[in-house]
Amino acid sequence: MHDLKKYIADLTNSIQKSLDSIDSLTACHTFHTQFLGKKGSIPALNDMLKECTIEIKRKLGPIIQKLRAETEIALNNKIHFWTIKEQDAAVEKNSFFDVTLEKNIVAKGSMHLLSLVTHELEEIFISMGFAVCKGPEVEKSFYNFEALNIPKDHPARDAHDTFWLDGYPDLLLRTHTSNAQIHTMQAQQPPLAIVSTGRVFRNEATDASHDFMFMQIEALLVDKQVSLAHLSYTIQTMLRNFFGNETLTIRMRPGYFPFVEPGLEVDASCPFCTTGCSMCKGTCWIELGGAGLVHPKVLQACSIADTIYNGFALGFGISRLALLKYNIPDVRLLYTPKIPFLSQFNTLNR
Numbered sequence: 494m495h496d497l498k499k500y501i502a503d504l505t506n507s508i509q510k511s512l513d514s515i516d517s518l519t520a521c522h523t524f525h526t527q528f529l530g531k532k533g534s535i536p537a538l539n540d541m542l543k544e545c546t547i548e549i550k551r552k553l554g555p556i557i558q559k560l561r562a563e564t565e566i567a568l569n570n571k572i573h574f575w576t577i578k579e580q581d582a583a584v585e586k587n588s589f590f591d592v593t594l595e596k597n598i599v600a601k602g603s604m605h606l607l608s609l610v611t612h613e614l615e616e617i618f619i620s621m622g623f624a625v626c627k628g629p630e631v632e633k634s635f636y637n638f639e640a641l642n643i644p645k646d647h648p649a650r651d652a653h654d655t656f657w658l659d660g661y662p663d664l665l666l667r668t669h670t671s672n673a674q675i676h677t678m679q680a681q682q683p684p685l686a687i688v689s690t691g692r693v694f695r696n697e698a699t700d701a702s703h704d705f706m707f708m709q710i711e712a713l714l715v716d717k718q719v720s721l722a723h724l725s726y727t728i729q730t731m732l733r734n735f736f737g738n739e740t741l742t743i744r745m746r747p748g749y750f751p752f753v754e755p756g757l758e759v760d761a762s763c764p765f766c767t768t769g770c771s772m773c774k775g776t777c778w779i780e781l782g783g784a785g786l787v788h789p790k791v792l793q794a795c796s797i798a799d800t801i802y803n804g805f806a807l808g809f810g811i812s813r814l815a816l817l818k819y820n821i822p823d824v825r826l827l828y829t830p831k832i833p834f835l836s837q838f839n840t841l842n843r
């Protein structure tokens with residue numbers, strides 16, 4: 494009896510050690526054969542028990558049964574664990590995707606037309622000495638309106654159907670890139686010249702030429718004795734370069750924007766015709782954006798001495814410029830992931 498008891502205790506120990514060292518499904522099978530199979534050590538205990546007295550059978554029988562049951566449970570857990578682990582490893586091995594292999598390159602990616610156009614415009618301004626900066630899309634009312642001389646209840650706010658953020662009474666999605674003017678002038682004293690591009694948002698119905706989100710380009714120059722001639726030359730240079738048309742001219746009409754005085758609407762001579770076409774609706778002029786000389790109140794809001802400095806600002810729709818240059822009939826095409834349409838512009842990638 495004593496010998497068998499000790500044997501069971503030793504066997505229990507070695508079962509535990511073997512269980513701990515299982516490291517694969519194959520090891521699970523080996524373990525089963527060694528301890529639980531027909532010729533395994535646990536069934537062998539029963540054979541040994543058969544030789545013993547009834548008294549010993551009563552004492553050791555339940556211990557052997559318990560050992561068997563616990564060993565089976567532990568082994569099942571190990572089988573479950575290693576089955577999943579080995580399946581995962583197989584999936585991982587088969588799905589390994591080597592992006593550097595030529596055969597795996599299905600189609601080369603390319604920049605979206607709007608990104609290309611944005612970079613092109615930025616580069617034109619960089620060549621004129623402007624620095625590129627970004628303004629936030631989620632903005633405080635102060636930067637989008639008040640500092641730009643559009644106080645609360647000002648009728649000019651009607652033209653900007655604003656998306657306000659639920660639960661944040663002072664936060665909105667910027668309605669124009671003009672907010673970048675204020676961030677720049679708060680951070681930096683003149684002379685300064687920046688260009689800022691990005692998305693703007695208006696709570697408007699969408700149609701072929703409007704979307705609730707579109708892109709703008711803003712430029713701001715503040716220095717001493719800045720004139721409309723500087724502004725006019727800058728706009729003309731930008732448009733001539735962008736449309737690749739050296740004879741393009743611009744026309745400026747009075748327009749109202751609270752942050753500039755005088756404020757101007759800017760039209761370009763139609764880059765596509767001289768006698769009137771569908772692009773310019775027969776007028777030979779295409780309306781492109783707003784501009785003007787920075788309003789003294791805007792300079793004051795940014796603690797810039799308006800008695801010493803003045804400046805010009807301009808804001809154009811990038812989406813509109815892209816539609817015109819590439820003859821795209823509907824602005825929504827630019828925001829839908831239609832590969833056949835978008836891939837037409839792949840060759841523009843450098």
Ligand code: DAH
Nearest residue numbers: 669750783784785806807808
């Ligand atoms: N922020 C104006 C808009 O979105 C466009 C604009 C007009 C920008 C005149 C300017 C400007 O910088 O001087 O309607």
